[in-house]
Amino acid sequence: MKCIKKRISVLRYLGDNEILNYRKAMWHAVELLKDLPLCQRVIKGAHQTLLQGVRGQSKSPGEYRRVPNWIGPPGCLMEDAKFIPISADKLDEAMGKWEKYIHEETGFACPVGRCSRLT
Incomplete structure (x- = not known):
């Protein structure tokens, strides 16, 4: 105890x-x-x-992570995952694109407004 x-x-x-x-x-x-x-x-x-x-x-x-990850029940394989995010080898490039996107002139006054368009 x-x-x-x-x-x-x-x-x-x-x-x-x-x-x-x-x-x-x-x-x-x-x-x-x-x-x-x-x-x-x-x-x-x-x-x-x-x-x-x-x-x-x-x-x-x-x-940024350098290995794959996923969300699922404890001990599950990637094939059984409920969600698999972008692969680690594409993460740096994707974040670079995200950063460029939020700073583009789009008519929104703030980055939060620009980010709202991502969904």
Whole structure:
């Protein structure tokens, strides 16, 4: 029982740090946006802050993934996934296109408006 309580305590601590990192990452992005437009540098900077000292800290914080991933039940194969995002080898190019797109002159006053057209 003592071991279980300790594990729960550790998980709660890690969860709290992850929540705090969301706030830190948001404020980090807000600071960067004072001098930069919405861009990959801002996104990667927020991602790096988000993963400091928590699960995933060894997974290249601030960088795009380099391996395939998917969403599905635990242990499922990619073929059984409910969602498969863009492949890692196409991610850099796609994010570059996204960045160019949000900064094009389209008649929308802000990047959020331009992003709304993506859906």
